[in-house]
Amino acid sequence: MSTKRNNPETIAIHGGDYKSDPATNAVAVPIYRTTSYQFNNTEHAANLFALKEFGNIYTRIMNPTNDVLEKRVAALEGGLSCVTVSSGQTASSFAILNVAQAGDNIVSSTDLYGGTVSLFTHTLSKLGIEIRYADPSDPKNFEKMVDDKTRAFYGETLPNPYLRVFPIKEVSDIGRKYNIPLIMDNTASPVICKPIEHGAAIVIHSLTKYIGGHGTAVAGSIVDSGNFDWTADPKRQPLFNEPDASYGGVIWGKAVPELTGANVPFAVRARVCLLRDLGSALAPDNAFAIIQGLETVALRMKQHCENAEKVVNFLKKHKEVTKVIYSTEHNKPIADRAKKYLKGGYGPMVGIELKGGIEAGKTFIESLKMFYHVANIGDVRSLAIHPASTTHSQLNEKELAATGVTQSYVRLCIGIEHVDDIIEDLNQALNKSSKGKLRAVS
Numbered sequence: 001m002s003t004k005r006n007n008p009e010t011i012a013i014h015g016g017d018y019k020s021d022p023a024t025n026a027v028a029v030p031i032y033r034t035t036s037y038q039f040n041n042t043e044h045a046a047n048l049f050a051l052k053e054f055g056n057i058y059t060r061i062m063n064p065t066n067d068v069l070e071k072r073v074a075a076l077e078g079g080l081s082c083v084t085v086s087s088g089q090t091a092s093s094f095a096i097l098n099v100a101q102a103g104d105n106i107v108s109s110t111d112l113y114g115g116t117v118s119l120f121t122h123t124l125s126k127l128g129i130e131i132r133y134a135d136p137s138d139p140k141n142f143e144k145m146v147d148d149k150t151r152a153f154y155g156e157t158l159p160n161p162y163l164r165v166f167p168i169k170e171v172s173d174i175g176r177k178y179n180i181p182l183i184m185d186n187t188a189s190p191v192i193c194k195p196i197e198h199g200a201a202i203v204i205h206s207l208t209k210y211i212g213g214h215g216t217a218v219a220g221s222i223v224d225s226g227n228f229d230w231t232a233d234p235k236r237q238p239l240f241n242e243p244d245a246s247y248g249g250v251i252w253g254k255a256v257p258e259l260t261g262a263n264v265p266f267a268v269r270a271r272v273c274l275l276r277d278l279g280s281a282l283a284p285d286n287a288f289a290i291i292q293g294l295e296t297v298a299l300r301m302k303q304h305c306e307n308a309e310k311v312v313n314f315l316k317k318h319k320e321v322t323k324v325i326y327s328t329e330h331n332k333p334i335a336d337r338a339k340k341y342l343k344g345g346y347g348p349m350v351g352i353e354l355k356g357g358i359e360a361g362k363t364f365i366e367s368l369k370m371f372y373h374v375a376n377i378g379d380v381r382s383l384a385i386h387p388a389s390t391t392h393s394q395l396n397e398k399e400l401a402a403t404g405v406t407q408s409y410v411r412l413c414i415g416i417e418h419v420d421d422i423i424e425d426l427n428q429a430l431n432k433s434s435k436g437k438l439r440a441v442s
């Protein structure tokens, strides 16, 4: 089916070319559990390796099950091509490694998932790629950090724990003046935001989260919008404009549009260079699990967001809660960004700070009966965690402050259970939380 039926509910089920399995007519996407693919003859094999013809070579680089998922995620995000990888962490690593090499820099938002901060600050810096952090409350902060070696801007649409929506268009517009692409991590806001419509060049996901939705598989994706001109300023993007010695001297920015008719050199290079060299391929079994989740992502996001708004209204009135953090609960102009960029809901995540501080926060989490106490986000189940002692515990005080985590912050991912049951569980745990405060004092 063509993806002209552009509604996310329909794309999630029918997006991409897949109607049924060409070999068996199976309607459900089969799991192609194979490492290799029989070449028709030596010429066919040589053509595939030379990218003169596109087809399956080896599952580290491509797989028919993954291909269906890739086409659907690309369509959902309004992009032209997608590469799936083994995790969200791989997606963010590849997104950077695909544009930057030692000596280059990336300007990134300070509002990031903790794992991305450690990847950027510790691992990528050891490879010689500098990450410069810009506070996204003022988009001009990105421009101030640009120099000749800046290869990309990076942000998260709905970053937790701050839950300040990223100024996508504002930062993308600055980037395009300098031929710098904007890479957006849209993990927490599939369906409710399409960063490509606002100028993002690349969109990544931890598919582990809302797109998968069931907490059964770890996976990541990188979508190439097709809307960025990688050859406009060859000095700005050397990896797309200089001959690649690892691939017979190909110049990716020119060769990919010529070979494929599509402006997707970012996706092709990520697949044939980074998956080739670094591995981190998505197992087809996990691609299958994510496809099951993807089919209902639009429905789930609607329910997550509806429930979250009701929870926010309840929490704002609760005597034990001193602060509610939500995309629409910030001062202007940050709160306005939620209305500008999020459509059909303001997000599934809510932060709270409690009257009794950190001890009350711990008692609150331990008193929850239905909520799960887990590191994940984006599950159908409601989830709670104390980031400062868990997901963000490897960050120092300065890094913690930059990501918006206070010692008493508790993160809630509101699930799709009945909202009355969610509120009842929160209420009973909040009412017990003050005991944590008393315990701390005594």
Ligand code: PLP
Binding pocket: 087, 088, 089, 090, 092, 113, 115, 116, 156, 185, 187, 188, 205, 206, 207, 208, 218, 219, 220, 376, 377
């Ligand atoms: N990006 C965001 C916004 C995340 O929340 C996470 C994980 O929590 C990741 C990336 C990493 O994803 P994964 O756990 O699939 O490696």
